[in-house]
Amino acid sequence: MATIREFIQAKLSRYNIDLTEAELDAAITDQGLVSSDQYTSSASKSSLKVIASVIPELLLAPDITEGGYSIKFDRAAVTAYYKLLCAQLGIDDRLNPQPKIKSKSSIW
Template sequence: MTVNDYISQKFQTFGISLSEADLLEISLSSGISGEDEMDQPNIGLVSVAMAKFIPSLLLRATSISENGFSMSWNIEGLKEYYSFLCKKYGLEDTLSDKPKVRFL
Protein backbone atom coordinates (compact mmCIF):
# COMPACT_ATOMS: atom_id res chain seq x y z
CA MET A 1 0.00 0.00 0.00
CA THR A 2 1.37 3.43 -0.92
CA VAL A 3 1.38 6.46 1.36
CA ASN A 4 -1.34 8.07 -0.79
CA ASP A 5 -3.50 4.93 -0.55
CA TYR A 6 -3.10 4.89 3.24
CA ILE A 7 -4.02 8.58 3.60
CA SER A 8 -7.01 8.23 1.27
CA GLN A 9 -8.35 5.19 3.10
CA LYS A 10 -7.93 6.75 6.55
CA PHE A 11 -9.98 9.81 5.52
CA GLN A 12 -12.49 7.69 3.61
CA THR A 13 -13.59 6.15 6.92
CA PHE A 14 -14.98 9.61 7.77
CA GLY A 15 -16.67 9.98 4.37
CA ILE A 16 -13.98 12.32 3.03
CA SER A 17 -12.52 11.97 -0.45
CA LEU A 18 -9.26 13.82 -0.92
CA SER A 19 -8.09 15.42 -4.15
CA GLU A 20 -4.68 14.83 -5.68
CA ALA A 21 -3.69 18.28 -4.40
CA ASP A 22 -4.71 17.31 -0.86
CA LEU A 23 -2.68 14.11 -1.03
CA LEU A 24 0.31 16.00 -2.39
CA GLU A 25 0.09 18.60 0.39
CA ILE A 26 -0.02 15.92 3.08
CA SER A 27 2.80 13.85 1.61
CA LEU A 28 5.01 16.91 1.05
CA SER A 29 4.51 18.09 4.62
CA SER A 30 5.46 14.63 5.87
CA GLY A 31 8.62 14.62 3.76
CA ILE A 32 7.63 11.29 2.22
CA SER A 33 6.59 10.68 -1.38
CA GLY A 34 2.97 9.65 -1.82
CA GLU A 35 4.19 6.81 -4.03
CA ASP A 36 6.44 5.32 -1.33
CA GLU A 37 5.32 2.16 0.40
CA MET A 38 3.57 2.74 3.72
CA ASP A 39 5.60 1.05 6.43
CA GLN A 40 6.38 1.32 10.13
CA PRO A 41 9.07 4.04 9.86
CA ASN A 42 6.68 6.26 7.84
CA ILE A 43 3.57 6.00 10.00
CA GLY A 44 4.54 8.67 12.53
CA LEU A 45 5.54 11.22 9.91
CA VAL A 46 2.42 10.61 7.83
CA SER A 47 0.11 10.69 10.86
CA VAL A 48 1.52 14.01 12.07
CA ALA A 49 1.10 15.47 8.56
CA MET A 50 -2.50 14.21 8.49
CA ALA A 51 -3.20 15.78 11.90
CA LYS A 52 -1.84 19.13 10.71
CA PHE A 53 -4.07 18.90 7.61
CA ILE A 54 -7.35 18.15 9.44
CA PRO A 55 -8.14 21.74 10.57
CA SER A 56 -8.13 22.86 6.92
CA LEU A 57 -10.67 20.13 6.11
CA LEU A 58 -13.08 21.57 8.66
CA LEU A 59 -13.23 24.81 6.67
CA ARG A 60 -14.90 22.97 3.79
CA ALA A 61 -18.59 22.21 3.33
CA THR A 62 -19.62 19.31 5.54
CA SER A 63 -22.41 18.07 3.30
CA ILE A 64 -23.08 18.28 -0.42
CA SER A 65 -26.31 17.61 -2.27
CA GLU A 66 -26.58 17.82 -6.04
CA ASN A 67 -28.98 16.23 -8.55
CA GLY A 68 -30.28 13.68 -6.07
CA PHE A 69 -26.80 12.73 -4.83
CA SER A 70 -25.83 13.72 -1.33
CA MET A 71 -22.70 13.22 0.71
CA SER A 72 -21.76 14.24 4.24
CA TRP A 73 -18.77 13.89 6.54
CA ASN A 74 -18.47 12.52 10.04
CA ILE A 75 -17.18 15.78 11.53
CA GLU A 76 -17.31 14.67 15.17
CA GLY A 77 -15.44 11.48 14.34
CA LEU A 78 -12.83 13.48 12.44
CA LYS A 79 -12.37 15.84 15.41
CA GLU A 80 -11.95 12.87 17.74
CA TYR A 81 -9.39 11.32 15.38
CA TYR A 82 -7.56 14.67 15.28
CA SER A 83 -7.50 14.83 19.11
CA PHE A 84 -6.22 11.24 19.23
CA LEU A 85 -3.38 12.04 16.80
CA CYS A 86 -2.49 15.23 18.69
CA LYS A 87 -2.31 13.38 21.99
CA LYS A 88 -0.37 10.46 20.52
CA TYR A 89 2.25 12.64 18.78
CA GLY A 90 2.44 15.49 21.31
CA LEU A 91 0.82 18.11 19.06
CA GLU A 92 -1.28 21.04 20.27
CA ASP A 93 -4.99 20.23 19.89
CA THR A 94 -6.32 23.52 18.52
CA LEU A 95 -9.83 22.16 17.87
CA SER A 96 -10.64 20.89 21.35
CA ASP A 97 -13.08 22.75 23.59
CA LYS A 98 -11.58 21.12 26.65
CA PRO A 99 -10.49 23.60 29.34
CA LYS A 100 -6.77 23.93 29.87
CA VAL A 101 -5.11 24.56 33.23
CA ARG A 102 -2.09 26.84 33.13
CA PHE A 103 0.16 27.68 36.02
CA LEU A 104 1.61 31.18 36.15
Protein backbone atom coordinates in the same frame (compact mmCIF):
# COMPACT_ATOMS: atom_id res chain seq x y z
CA MET B 1 2.47 -3.41 0.51
CA ALA B 2 0.69 -0.06 0.40
CA THR B 3 2.26 3.25 -0.51
CA ILE B 4 2.16 6.19 1.87
CA ARG B 5 -0.54 7.81 -0.28
CA GLU B 6 -2.66 4.63 -0.23
CA PHE B 7 -2.32 4.34 3.55
CA ILE B 8 -3.47 7.93 4.09
CA GLN B 9 -6.31 7.61 1.58
CA ALA B 10 -7.50 4.43 3.30
CA LYS B 11 -7.48 6.11 6.73
CA LEU B 12 -9.40 9.14 5.44
CA SER B 13 -11.87 7.04 3.46
CA ARG B 14 -13.19 5.61 6.74
CA TYR B 15 -14.68 9.05 7.32
CA ASN B 16 -15.80 9.58 3.70
CA ILE B 17 -13.03 12.09 3.10
CA ASP B 18 -11.44 12.31 -0.32
CA LEU B 19 -8.63 14.75 -0.98
CA THR B 20 -7.53 15.75 -4.45
CA GLU B 21 -4.26 14.25 -5.60
CA ALA B 22 -2.62 17.68 -5.44
CA GLU B 23 -3.82 18.35 -1.87
CA LEU B 24 -2.70 14.96 -0.65
CA ASP B 25 0.70 15.12 -2.37
CA ALA B 26 1.31 18.61 -0.97
CA ALA B 27 0.46 17.51 2.58
CA ILE B 28 2.69 14.44 2.23
CA THR B 29 5.58 16.52 0.88
CA ASP B 30 5.17 19.04 3.74
CA GLN B 31 5.96 16.19 6.16
CA GLY B 32 9.11 15.25 4.23
CA LEU B 33 7.63 12.08 2.76
CA VAL B 34 7.28 10.82 -0.80
CA SER B 35 3.74 9.71 -1.66
CA SER B 36 4.86 6.79 -3.84
CA ASP B 37 7.21 5.31 -1.20
CA GLN B 38 6.15 2.10 0.48
CA TYR B 39 4.46 2.58 3.84
CA THR B 40 6.72 1.35 6.63
CA SER B 41 6.64 1.58 10.40
CA SER B 42 9.33 4.27 10.25
CA ALA B 43 6.94 6.44 8.18
CA SER B 44 3.99 5.84 10.53
CA LYS B 45 4.27 8.94 12.70
CA SER B 46 4.86 11.29 9.75
CA SER B 47 1.99 9.70 7.83
CA LEU B 48 -0.37 10.26 10.74
CA LYS B 49 0.86 13.85 11.00
CA VAL B 50 -0.21 14.33 7.37
CA ILE B 51 -3.73 13.29 8.34
CA ALA B 52 -3.73 15.53 11.41
CA SER B 53 -2.53 18.47 9.32
CA VAL B 54 -5.44 18.31 6.86
CA ILE B 55 -8.35 17.63 9.23
CA PRO B 56 -8.87 21.16 10.62
CA GLU B 57 -9.33 22.60 7.13
CA LEU B 58 -11.63 19.75 6.11
CA LEU B 59 -13.95 20.50 9.00
CA LEU B 60 -14.54 23.97 7.55
CA ALA B 61 -15.93 22.57 4.30
CA PRO B 62 -19.72 22.77 3.95
CA ASP B 63 -21.91 19.74 3.35
CA ILE B 64 -23.09 19.58 -0.25
CA THR B 65 -26.65 18.67 -1.13
CA GLU B 66 -28.00 18.92 -4.65
CA GLY B 67 -31.05 17.27 -6.17
CA GLY B 68 -31.30 14.48 -3.64
CA TYR B 69 -27.55 13.79 -3.73
CA SER B 70 -25.46 14.78 -0.74
CA ILE B 71 -21.85 14.66 0.33
CA LYS B 72 -21.36 14.68 4.09
CA PHE B 73 -19.06 13.27 6.69
CA ASP B 74 -19.48 12.73 10.39
CA ARG B 75 -17.86 15.85 11.86
CA ALA B 76 -18.01 14.48 15.41
CA ALA B 77 -16.17 11.31 14.40
CA VAL B 78 -13.55 13.25 12.43
CA THR B 79 -13.05 15.63 15.36
CA ALA B 80 -12.68 12.71 17.78
CA TYR B 81 -10.14 11.06 15.46
CA TYR B 82 -8.24 14.35 15.21
CA LYS B 83 -8.10 14.66 19.01
CA LEU B 84 -6.85 11.08 19.24
CA LEU B 85 -4.12 11.81 16.69
CA CYS B 86 -3.04 14.97 18.52
CA ALA B 87 -2.74 13.10 21.81
CA GLN B 88 -0.99 10.13 20.19
CA LEU B 89 1.50 12.30 18.25
CA GLY B 90 2.02 14.91 20.96
CA ILE B 91 0.99 17.79 18.71
CA ASP B 92 -1.14 20.86 19.47
CA ASP B 93 -4.88 20.52 18.95
CA ARG B 94 -5.61 23.42 16.59
CA LEU B 95 -9.37 22.92 16.97
CA ASN B 96 -9.29 23.43 20.74
CA PRO B 97 -6.16 25.39 21.62
CA GLN B 98 -5.27 25.39 25.29
CA PRO B 99 -3.92 28.54 26.90
CA LYS B 100 -0.29 28.30 27.93
CA ILE B 101 1.05 29.77 31.14
CA LYS B 102 4.45 31.29 30.62
CA SER B 103 5.24 32.30 34.17
CA LYS B 104 3.55 31.56 37.47
CA SER B 105 4.81 34.83 38.93
CA SER B 106 2.64 36.88 36.55
CA ILE B 107 -0.52 35.39 38.10
CA TRP B 108 0.08 36.90 41.52
